[in-house]
Structure formats: structure tokens, C-alpha cells
Amino acid sequence: MVSQQPPAELIRRVGWSIHSRDPQEVYEQRGREQWEFTCSLLPEDWSFAGRRVLDFGCGIGRMLRNGAEHDPAGEYWGCDIDARSIAWLEQNASPPLHVFRAPELPPTSLPDAHFDLIYAYSVFTHLSDSWSAWLVELHRLLKDDGILVATVVGPGQTDFMGLPIGEDDVGMNVFAPYTPWDGGGPLIFHSRWWLRAHWGRLFDITELRDGEPSGSPPLYGQGVVVMRKRPGALTIAELERPQRDEPREWSALHNNIASLSRELSWHTIYLTSRSWRLTAPLRAVGRWLRGRRTR
Ligand SMILES: C[S@@+](CC[C@H](N)C(=O)[O-])C[C@H]1O[C@@H](n2cnc3c(N)ncnc32)[C@H](O)[C@@H]1O
Secondary structure (H helix, E strand, C coil), X not given: CCCCCCCHHHHXXXXXXXXXXXXXXXXXXXXXXXXXXXXXXXXXXXXXXXXXXXXXXXCCCCCHHHHHHHCCCCEEEEEEXXXXXXXXXXXXXXXXXXXXXCCCCCCCCCCCCXXXXXXXXXXXXXXXXXXXXXXXXXXXXXEEEEEEEEEECCCCCCEECCEECCCCCCCEEEECCCCCHHHXXXXXXXXXXXXXXXXXXXXXXXXXXXXCCCCCCCCCCCEEXXXXXXXXXXXXXXXXXXXXXXXXXXXXXXXXXXXXXXXXXXXXXXXXXXXXXXCHHHHHHHHHHHHXXXX
């Protein structure tokens, strides 16, 4: 279906070169494997015939291209904020895929109830500020009873770089919020109780699988949440509002403030020393000028 291999640079930006001597082969292989895994999460009587699917944050479509190849009776859509990835898909895989560039923040121009299935792999693991707006948008885009599958980092893990990230320490906690997408984006940890308390307001969570700290296939460390659209609509504020009578909302927030201020102090030290290095030539010129004046 695809005439050309995706460029290594576009594979690298979604993080799949790190485990591999041959990033392209591993990228494609894991795309197949995770497409099959996603299919295994769907109801037993599920068929793609006549169904419309969205890969939200598709990158260069490592999973979506498998859908179009193996289950061509479905209609497959992909979106991403990355212009180069969407341009590559437009040139190499559209048709059969329908692709579009997503905005940083919703809405998209698509009508309500457009999709039967939406999945998002390694996307909500990086959305620090826009998660609630996107969850509301994906809910709008799903048909009644539509299915949303999203991977998460956190459930099942107990520490991250020496920081505790167990169920009592984490709600939705953000690390490295300043990291750009081409550097992997911010890193978000979720706990089970928080996902149920917040995502559960818009969706019935039918399955919540923990990640595996060892990072084994098919999820390579991430967990997965399988959800059914609930009727009704919520605002962003209603989705974000802390759960009443849940003390872990506050302990998680407290932990996140502590970890962010720790990160910030390291960041400041780094920036300070970097700016000190960068301004060294100016200081040298200043010394030279002062020396000339006093000669
Ligand atoms: C870690 S990558 C995962 C890519 C792909 N899902 C995969 O598993 O190979 C996260 C992707 O989400 C995309 N992304 C970030 N914010 C987005 C948004 N608001 N709308 C659509 N895509 C977004 C990024 O550009 C990036 O391609």
C-alpha cells in the first residue's frame, strides 16, 4: 500500500529509534503488532466493515496503515499536529487513508458522531494542558456507544527516575512540561483512580490494563484504557474539577508541585550556566575595553 519507507527523521520524532538497530523495520513491525493488539481489545462481534476509525496523533501512521491494508472494508482517518508527518501520509498513503493536520487545541472541523472507533497511542501520555479539551472533542466525534482506546503511562508503575509514582502519589502528574514535541513532549503519569474519576465522567471504562515496568510487548511499558462513550456532554471545567472526597487529588497535586519545582531548579541551573557560557565572549570584550581605559 505504501510505496516508500517513511523517512528515519519522522520515525525518530515519535521515539521509535531508541530501541533499535534498524528503526524502520522495528517501527513497522511494532505498528503491525499494536494494530493487532488494538483489534484484540474490541468486542468479539466487531467488524470494520462500514466503520469509520480515527488515529488521533497518528504520526506517520504506523498503526493506521495496517488497518487499511488488512481490513479494507473500514474507512481510516489519521490526524496529527506535525505538518511533515501529515504531508508524508498525504503523498504516500492517501488514498486510502484520510489525513488532516490537527490544531494544537480543538475543535476540528469534523461533524459530531463521525467515528465508530478512535484510538490514541502515546498521545495522552504527553498532553499536559490540552488533555481535557481533546477528550471532550473526541467524545463529540464519537458515535453513541463509540469506542475510545488510549494508552497511558503510570498504572502499574511505582517509580520514575527515583520519584514515587504509585497510586497514592499520582493523579495526572506532569513531568518536563517545557519539552517540545520533536523532543518527545511533556511526560504525563496517570493513576487508575484518577482516570476513573475524570475520564470516567465522559466514558465508561470497560478495561484498564496496567503498563509493565519491564517495557515488554505489545505496549512497551504503557498501559491501555478502553472506553465506551457515555451519553451527554461535559465542559472542560467539569472534566477537570477535582473529585470531591478524594484526598489523593490533593496529595497528587502536592507531589506534582514538588517534582516540578525540583525540575525547575535543575532547569534554572542549566540555563544559568549555559547563558554564562554563551555570554563569555561579551565579558571578555568588556574586560578588554576596561583594560584599555585604565592603561
Ligand atoms: C509519541 S507520538 C506517537 C505517534 C503515534 N501515535 C505512534 O504511536 O506512533 C505523539 C504524537 O501525537 C501528536 N500530537 C500532539 N498533539 C497533538 C494534537 N493536538 N493533535 C493531534 N496530534 C497531536 C504528535 O505530533 C506526535 O506525532
